Amino acid sequence: MGKSTGTNTGTVIANFDELQFHYQVTNLDDIESYIKAKESTNGKKYLWAIDMPVRDRKQVIQELNFMGITAGSLFPGLDGACEELKERNFTI
Numbered sequence: 001m002g003k004s005t006g007t008n009t010g011t012v013i014a015n016f017d018e019l020q021f022h023y024q025v026t027n028l029d030d031i032e033s034y035i036k037a038k039e040s041t042n043g044k045k046y047l048w049a050i051d052m053p054v055r056d057r058k059q060v061i062q063e064l065n066f067m068g069i070t071a072g073s074l075f076p077g078l079d080g081a082c083e084e085l086k087e088r089n090f091t092i
Contacts, residue, residue, distance in 0.1 A: 061087060 028034050035046050052060060064070070071083035 032047070038044075039046055065087075070080075071087060072080045074080060075083065
């Protein structure tokens with residue numbers, strides 16, 4: 001299967017066959033602007049916006065949940081917790 005490693009710095013790197021993700025904690029106020037600046041400096045693209053059909057929503061949400069990516073993990077606080085509970089308990 002796969003392996004995962006973690007350190008007390010907030011970094012988790014996982015490799016599950018073809019699936020790879022990276023999680024990083026940062027102290028930057030505006031991470032998006034920082035990444036855009038790095039993109040122009042390095043001539044590489046790091047962030048993409050992807051539009052997907054609504055019919056794929058349920059499957060995508062399930063796959064993200066499987067990877068541990070939920071509204072609660074992306075948006076800590078009351079809003080993220082409520083959105084995650086809504087996703088778990090109600091059909092949309």
